Amino acid sequence: MTSLSATQLAEIENRHPDVFRRSLLKRYTPLLVALGCLLYVVYCWWFFSIGAVIGGGQWERANLYARQWYSYDLRPTIRFTGTEAKITYPRYSPLGNNPSPEWVNQAGGRVTVDFGSSGSVSADSKRVTVDHRGETLTMVLEPDGAKPQGPMPGWATLREDEVKVDFGFAGEARISPERVSISRRFMGWPNFVFDPNSPFWGKSFSEVAGLITSGERIKPEMSNASLAFDNIWNNSQWQHGDVWTKLLQTIVMAFVGTLFASLVALPLAFMAARNITPNFFANQLTKRFFDFLRSVDMLIWALFFTRAFGPGPLAGISAIFFTDTGTLGKVYSETLENVDDKQREGVRSVGASPVVVQRFGVVPQVLPVFLSQALYFWESNTRSATIIGAVGAGGIGLKLWEAMRTNSNWANVAYMVLLILIVVFIFDNISNALRRRLMDGGNAGH
Amino acid sequence: MSQTVHTGLSAEGLAIERHWRELASRRRLYSILIIGALAVALGSSLWFANESNAGKFFDRLPHFFDFAGDMLPRDGWEVWRALFDLPSPYFDGSLKYDYPEGRVYLFGSSLYVPEYFYKMLETLNIAALSTLIGFVFGFMLCFLAAKNLVASRMLRFLVRRYMEVLRAFPEIVIAGFFAAVLSLGAIPAIFAVGIHTIGALGKLFYEVVENADMKAEEGLRAVGANWFERVGFAIVPQVMPNFMSYALLRLEINVRASTIIGAVGGGGIGEELRLSIGRGHEAKTLAIILLLFTTVVAVDQFSAWLRRRLVGAQSFDFGR
Numbered sequence: 001m002t003s004l005s006a007t008q009l010a011e012i013e014n015r016h017p018d019v020f021r022r023s024l025l026k027r028y029t030p031l032l033v034a035l036g037c038l039l040y041v042v043y044c045w046w047f048f049s050i051g052a053v054i055g056g057g058q059w060e061r062a063n064l065y066a067r068q069w070y071s072y073d074l075r076p077t078i079r080f081t082g083t084e085a086k087i088t089y090p091r092y093s094p095l096g097n098n099p100s101p102e103w104v105n106q107a108g109g110r111v112t113v114d115f116g117s118s119g120s121v122s123a124d125s126k127r128v129t130v131d132h133r134g135e136t137l138t139m140v141l142e143p144d145g146a147k148p149q150g151p152m153p154g155w156a157t158l159r160e161d162e163v164k165v166d167f168g169f170a171g172e173a174r175i176s177p178e179r180v181s182i183s184r185r186f187m188g189w190p191n192f193v194f195d196p197n198s199p200f201w202g203k204s205f206s207e208v209a210g211l212i213t214s215g216e217r218i219k220p221e222m223s224n225a226s227l228a229f230d231n232i233w234n235n236s237q238w239q240h241g242d243v244w245t246k247l248l249q250t251i252v253m254a255f256v257g258t259l260f261a262s263l264v265a266l267p268l269a270f271m272a273a274r275n276i277t278p279n280f281f282a283n284q285l286t287k288r289f290f291d292f293l294r295s296v297d298m299l300i301w302a303l304f305f306t307r308a309f310g311p312g313p314l315a316g317i318s319a320i321f322f323t324d325t326g327t328l329g330k331v332y333s334e335t336l337e338n339v340d341d342k343q344r345e346g347v348r349s350v351g352a353s354p355v356v357v358q359r360f361g362v363v364p365q366v367l368p369v370f371l372s373q374a375l376y377f378w379e380s381n382t383r384s385a386t387i388i389g390a391v392g393a394g395g396i397g398l399k400l401w402e403a404m405r406t407n408s409n410w411a412n413v414a415y416m417v418l419l420i421l422i423v424v425f426i427f428d429n430i431s432n433a434l435r436r437r438l439m440d441g442g443n444a445g446h
Numbered sequence: 447m448s449q450t451v452h453t454g455l456s457a458e459g460l461a462i463e464r465h466w467r468e469l470a471s472r473r474r475l476y477s478i479l480i481i482g483a484l485a486v487a488l489g490s491s492l493w494f495a496n497e498s499n500a501g502k503f504f505d506r507l508p509h510f511f512d513f514a515g516d517m518l519p520r521d522g523w524e525v526w527r528a529l530f531d532l533p534s535p536y537f538d539g540s541l542k543y544d545y546p547e548g549r550v551y552l553f554g555s556s557l558y559v560p561e562y563f564y565k566m567l568e569t570l571n572i573a574a575l576s577t578l579i580g581f582v583f584g585f586m587l588c589f590l591a592a593k594n595l596v597a598s599r600m601l602r603f604l605v606r607r608y609m610e611v612l613r614a615f616p617e618i619v620i621a622g623f624f625a626a627v628l629s630l631g632a633i634p635a636i637f638a639v640g641i642h643t644i645g646a647l648g649k650l651f652y653e654v655v656e657n658a659d660m661k662a663e664e665g666l667r668a669v670g671a672n673w674f675e676r677v678g679f680a681i682v683p684q685v686m687p688n689f690m691s692y693a694l695l696r697l698e699i700n701v702r703a704s705t706i707i708g709a710v711g712g713g714g715i716g717e718e719l720r721l722s723i724g725r726g727h728e729a730k731t732l733a734i735i736l737l738l739f740t741t742v743v744a745v746d747q748f749s750a751w752l753r754r755r756l757v758g759a760q761s762f763d764f765g766r
Binding site for chain 2: 037040041044047048050053054056057058059061062065245248249252253255256259291295296297298299300302303304307308309310311312313314315317383384386387388390391394397400401404405407413417420421424425428
């Protein structure tokens with residue numbers, strides 16, 4: 001291994017002063033920028049009082065809500081009447097009107113609720129026995145409270161007259177002298193296809209298929225297939241029909257808004273490009289008009305048109321149309337200003353009229369780029385259409401926002417998010433594939 | 447197709463001519479089909495949109511300008527009074543003309559920041575902070591997704607899909623989720639816009655990294671530099687100007703995004719705008735629109751100037 005001597009090192013240093021002896025400012029710019037960013041974060045920490053808000057947040061709720069995305073809980077209650085314990089279910093429970101789930105065992109005045117591998121709760125009118133992964137806790141029920149026998153284990157807490165037993169993900173039980181409130185959690189989305197009011201509810205797939213293809217009519221006025229479809233479409237908890245209609249609205253908003261915007265931006269861009277319309281006044285007027293449309297936020301347009309047309313997709317279409325006419329017009333006119341002039345000259349030199357010069361000298365050059373830009377905006381508008389929907393401009397945004405505001409419908413939120421992700425993913429791929437083809441075709445054509 | 451035009455052509459020439467005509471007519475057919483399909487899709491979309499809207503297009507159109515007329519304040523000075531929180535001569539005890547009520551006093555009771563300027567500052571801070579968050583995390587992730595720096599297909603795939611999910615996840619759901627935990631306000635909005643920005647910037651960043659010149663990296667590899675040294679001294683100095691330029695472009699987008707998030711409960715100027723349009727406070731609405739418009743133009747101009755200084759004109763080509 002050879003190594004450089006001190007003089008050689010010094011020589012290299014002298015040969016490249018721009019690398020080894022840069023000015024102080026140059027040397028410390030990255031550090032200064034980083035320091036500035038850090039100071040800015042500190043300022044924002046103070047401005048939004050981030051520490052206080054995050055500290056004061058109810059993070060245990062975050063866990064609870066996150067669970068509701070992919071699981072659901074059932075809340076039966078064990079009540080004590082005289083010498084008997086009886087289990088009751090809330091009305092409109094996902095289990096239907098006459099539930100008898102296999103994890104509840106009711107016999108001889110005694111109710112046992114099975115929490116799977118996590119344990120079980122067993123209650124009669126005098127005492128409640130909890131089995132938690134092999135450990136047992138017995139509580140004697142007295143009028144002034146549930147009295148645990150023996151020391152309290154870590155998974156149970158006593159508060160006033162109530163003992164709370166925590167089974168982790170599987171649920172919890174609250175034991176008080178009058179009742180035992182059970183919360184039992186299961187994975188999945190309940191009654192996703194049929195709700196309990198449907199005659200098809202609780203039937204297996206083959207049974208439903210049999211009913212639809214060869215069964216007798218359940219309702220005389222319609223065939224079983226249309227009844228099944230109607231039941232799915234109007235599922236009371238999942239509201240498939242409403243969700244899909246709103247999703248379609250969102251897609252339509254993005255599609256129509258972008259299409260109109262590109263159709264209107266096209267002629268205006270020809271007017272704004274200074275090499276095509278050699279008129280300073282017309283150029284500036286159109287360009288400032290584009291700037292205006294673009295800079296008035298999409299939110300302002302959305303709120304404005306929601307007032308004008310009423311809530312719904314028309315407002316969303318108009319908002320996207322106005323904003324994107326500005327953006328696409330700007331992009332299009334910049335593309336037009338960069339076209340190769342040789343083709344126009346060629347067409348002009350054979351005596352073509354001005355319109356024909358644009359048609360054959362300019363459009364073939366820019367059309368792939370224009371279409372590609374329009375597709376790109378179509379794709380990104382599918383995303384923004386979701387969010388302007390939440391201010392009333394139509395589509396799934398408002399539904400999503402309402403489902404979130406109640407804080408109890410996170411499974412529905414998850415369902416809608418999943419649909420949106422799928423739609424965005426599909427459109428992403430369609431638009432990417434089309435753009436790639438356009439660009440390849442465009443390159444091959446020149 | 448049976449017309450013979452140029453009799454002077456040889457047999458090969460005629461074959462070429464015929465082939466060209468066939469191609470052209472097929473192309474024309476495809477164009478007509480595509481335009482027809484688009485027209486049908488557009489027509490049915492418009493019908494559907496009109497059907498499911500609360501007000502119908504042609505019923506509402508005549509009243510359109512009535513509403514625009516409703517937005518005019520009683521006199522032009524009202525807009526300036528609303529903007530700078532000065533007392534109004536029309537003040538009648540209602541919120542509509544009560545401009546000084548929103549003043550944010552700084553020191554004692556003499557110096558104040560007008561309400562909407564303060565809210566605008568809040569929105570700008572949301573945008574800037576979330577861009578910063580997106581930049582930092584996008585910077586950390588992007589090198590792991592670049593083909594020329596990470597050999598493991600699996601790791602690249604994971605990082606790319608992760609950024610894709612961050613990007614596609616609706617901002618409003620992130621905001622709603624954190625609003626449920628932290629209560630409504632600016633911080634859920636920062637989370638929402640920031641998380642989206644991580645995904646968006648991460649994607650742009652790794653594309654820049656993949657296009658970087660690898661000669662410097664090779665040189666460092668030859669003298670035995672480890673992965674971090676190679677990235678730090680060979681790649682980062684090359685890509686940093688582009689990164690900054692993309693981050694500034696993102697800042698422009700985030701200013702708009704945080705106004706919209708604000709309108710659905712994230713605080714800031716968006717919320718004020720939604721409230722004042724909803725309540726029909728025309729002077730306040732116009733003041734906010736004026737302020738928002740000026741700010742958006744100013745941010746765009748500033749960012750364009752800075753980007754031009756950083757990377758030159760190429761930062762203005764759109765549609766990556």
